[in-house]
Amino acid sequence: MVNADIEIETLAEFDRVAARGSLSGYRVQSVNLLERTFALLSADTSDAVFLGCAMEPDASAKVRADGALVFPPVPDLPFDPYRGRLYTPDELFAGLADGYEATPDAQTYAWFQETKADGDVFSSMLRSIHDDAVCDALDEHLAGARVVGVMGGHAVERGGPDYRGAAELGRTLARSGLTVATGGGPGAMEAANLGAYLAPAPDGALTEALGMLEKAPSFAPSVSDWARAAFAVRERWPGGGDSVGIPTWFYGHEPPNPFASRVAKYFANATREDGLLARSTAGVVFLPGAAGTVQEIFDNATPNYYGSRGEPTPMVLVGRAHWTGHLPVWPLLRALASGRSMESRIALVDSVDEVPDVLAAMR
Template identity: 30%
Template sequence: MNDRINHELAELWGKLNASFREQRFLAGPRSRFQELYRVLGISYEFIKGFRTFHFLGPCVTIFGSARFLEDHPHYKEAQETAKRLAKSGLTIMTGGGPGIMEAANRGAREGGGLSVGCNIKLPKEQQPNPYLDHWVEFEHFFVRKVMLLKYSSAFIAFPGGFGTLDEVFETATLIQTQKITHFPLILFGSDYWQPLISFLEYTLLKNETISANDCDILKVTDSIDEVEQMISTWAAEAILERSKRKVKPWWWLLEKAPTITSS
């Protein structure tokens, strides 16, 4: 019992310390040595993510609120969506935490697919969920977002808060500026997302801060069948290219191909 308590306290202290380090990093310039040390730490996070996810096949990222419990309708919808996509041969990637992320990873397991996560170190709320085959814990949000995008061929956003909106709008910006192409950005749950679409159409578009075709970047649906159709239509080329990619781990770099954990 004492060992477990000590482990949990050490883990909490590590997360608090990581949060404090990032606060200091974002508060302004530090010494040259401290800035160099931070750059090396960020580079290490990128390398850690690259090594873990380098051998993934076709992948779809699902994200949404960390606060929905398993009896919530959105939890069940995310679980079923991931299950069906996993059965079609897609890897399911999430932010690695609870709520919608847990539901998606759980569905991936049930569908016999690979379930991976990009967890973030936070003092509270975010813990890796128990349905992950492989996961990496990141200290920096921006490194985590690169991983979520780099290895995916589509995004599905279920209802969520600031973090979900951040990921939605960053992805929309990358699509708008053609940094990524043939990349479906699907918003699941029309009742939740329709006010956002109305804001885009009646405020941003009306004031000419976006173009008419920018509104088409976000695809809203309540149908899992439609999600599957959108992904097969819009991301078919990327998925096919990823499927053909055959890269073997190099043993002398201690690399390992991802494996599926038995349910």
């Protein structure tokens, strides 16, 4: 069986497989089985693995006796290390009415702050299991998708021309059939996810949404106000288009933006960075940014240079003055690419309006 075929991530999937009389060899991931004791007692569970599945003591004893591996739920955690699905904004921001500090996102960051340097191998193991589960869920979600990454600075404020430009880019890319993936944070990242979210809506929706958002232009000083403004937009246009945000609790002062329909949030920033770039197989767009965006440019250029991912990923840098003068990345990138297969896969453009055509020409 292919790995995805042996994973059970919902109660409906469990019921369908258990009805055949055998769960042997399956991996059951974070499914509440307290009401499925009879099924567990009746089915063959040899060689099965149960990750974070609540079950009654007699059911647990039986599956262990069958030879199954059982990793029980971990109590008092603000996150599920065995989760089988990506996050949604509603899940991460649950309880926002009581302030951002009450949300699972904020509580998980607080747990991370308390445990990241305590030397406890159990805490580090939980973080690693969680991040691996998120990687698996992200691969499943993006299977068959043409993904374009949009990178950019977190400091871009709602209401400004750079924010609007990033939003229009996200909308155009989504309408062309691409899946937009961003770093999942505020600023230019949020704008690109917003554009993808509003891709199914009439063109005028974006202008109206920008007017609603500019009342809370930044996540500082109030993440709560910033997030509430975003959820007001989501309520105004429910059921938006698909896109992915890939943020990290490593930068906990930056909240995830609520416009990515699915969120792959990690504890380890290095895993998050590499995963985002590696999955952006249809190209990566780099909007003006600072240190983080510069790092992402060369994180993507390195495998392109050595050919470690096969055909080089298209790279488009937006903002000639920014990338040649303010932060002169382009001359170095061009020098690296000279004479190599990636040379025809890099481009520098003046504005986001040029990006779709340039990407299309390089694909």
